[in-house]
Amino acid sequence: MNLDKLVRSNILAMKPYSSARDEYAGDGEIFLDANENPFETGLNRYPDPYQRKLKAKIASLKNVQTNQLFLGNGSDEAIDLILRIFCEPSTDEIIILDPTYGMYQVSAAIQNVAVRKVPLTPNFELSADSVLSAVGSGTKVIFICTPNNPSGNDLDHDEIKKIISEFPGIVVIDEAYIDFTCAESFTQSLEEFANLIVLQTFSKAWGMAALRLGMAFASPEIIRYFNKVKAPYNLNVLAQKEALIRLEEAPEVRQMADELKHARILLEQQLKSLPIVKGVFPSAANFLLVRFENSNAIFDYMISREIIVRDRSKALHCQDCLRITVGTEEENKRLLQALNSFKV
Numbered sequence: 282m283n284l285d286k287l288v289r290s291n292i293l294a295m296k297p298y299s300s301a302r303d304e305y306a307g308d309g310e311i312f313l314d315a316n317e318n319p320f321e322t323g324l325n326r327y328p329d330p331y332q333r334k335l336k337a338k339i340a341s342l343k344n345v346q347t348n349q350l351f352l353g354n355g356s357d358e359a360i361d362l363i364l365r366i367f368c369e370p371s372t373d374e375i376i377i378l379d380p381t382y383g384m385y386q387v388s389a390a391i392q393n394v395a396v397r398k399v400p401l402t403p404n405f406e407l408s409a410d411s412v413l414s415a416v417g418s419g420t421k422v423i424f425i426c427t428p429n430n431p432s433g434n435d436l437d438h439d440e441i442k443k444i445i446s447e448f449p450g451i452v453v454i455d456e457a458y459i460d461f462t463c464a465e466s467f468t469q470s471l472e473e474f475a476n477l478i479v480l481q482t483f484s485k486a487w488g489m490a491a492l493r494l495g496m497a498f499a500s501p502e503i504i505r506y507f508n509k510v511k512a513p514y515n516l517n518v519l520a521q522k523e524a525l526i527r528l529e530e531a532p533e534v535r536q537m538a539d540e541l542k543h544a545r546i547l548l549e550q551q552l553k554s555l556p557i558v559k560g561v562f563p564s565a566a567n568f569l570l571v572r573f574e575n576s577n578a579i580f581d582y583m584i585s586r587e588i589i590v591r592d593r594s595k596a597l598h599c600q601d602c603l604r605i606t607v608g609t610e611e612e613n614k615r616l617l618q619a620l621n622s623f624k625v
């Protein structure tokens with residue numbers, strides 16, 4: 282694969298902004314190079330533009346090299362940068378699966394990049410052949426989300442590997458829910474596939490959605506392009522500091538994720554026993570896609586009970602489906618009580 286051929290020509294040619302901290306990153310006693318306020322406020326200095334301390338910690342936790350890692354303001358920043366690095370507006374295309382996470386299409390629309398949707402099967406399974414046969418001459422990026430949102434299932438890894446091997450562009454594997462599944466992460470396949478980008482986030486199992494911290498894993502060559510186009514100081518110092526502290530709690534996070542997995546299994550069984558539930562799709566994430574007799578009526582009723590779930594009934598293969606996040610034991614109990622008291 283020739284990466285420079287995939288990157289937009291203006292991105293290839295541009296000279297990135299060079300910040301004061303780019304031009305001198307070493308030690309010094311007196312820093313008069315960035316027009317900062319010299320009086321100590323705790324926040325008067327610009328943060329490390331490459332988040333070196335935080336990356337060292339995350340890289341060792343994820344068993345990758347620091348130069349295989351980009352950190353963004355949520356993984357949504359990484360999705361946006363991928364579109365801007367690789368896709369020429371009004372010319373190039375991306376492929377997404379249907380149904381899937383909504384941000385790929387939104388980022389493409391902002392960038393004026395066309396989207397080809399390849400349907401998953403009615404059981405939300407992936408066929409590599411149908412994805413590969415949808416590839417056109419302008420297809421630069423394929424987005425695959427596994428476990429998939431909103432369906433919750435793991436997509437078949439052999440089918441995914443076939444796509445990565447045979448597609449001559451970039452394949453993005455969005456692993457936002459990786460901490461809830463038994464499936465292996467594609468971060469350990471980076472050496473094998475030069476065209477692979479893996480996304481993960483601290484917004485779900487790690488319980489830090491408010492912090493806005495997402496990760497992209499890729500070859501050092503691809504990561505260099507992320508660094509070239511990102512805003513110079515894309516992660517603020519409070520987020521970097523707080524993340525360093527919270528990363529110490531990896532065992533507790535593991536425990537929380539396990540607890541949520543058990544709660545999901547229990548909730549699935551309990552939902553299946555309700556007469557208004559027509560089916561619950563198998564999930565490897567922290568949510569369940571549930572098919573009801575009449576999802577609109579249930580959705581409105583739940584709102585009247587002040588329980589908010591996500592209406593996915595308009596999505597492909599999701600007729601009469603609501604997506605329900607696994608909550609605390611008490612929240613799940615109240616959800617079930619409310620559903621039980623629904624009168625058809």
Ligand SMILES: *Cc1c(COP(=O)(O)O)cnc(C)c1O
Pocket residue numbers: 354355356357358382426430455457481482483484485490494495
């Ligand atoms: C929640 C979610 C994300 C997370 O995005 P952040 O910007 O990191 O909060 C990414 N991808 C998928 C599929 C998600 O469901």
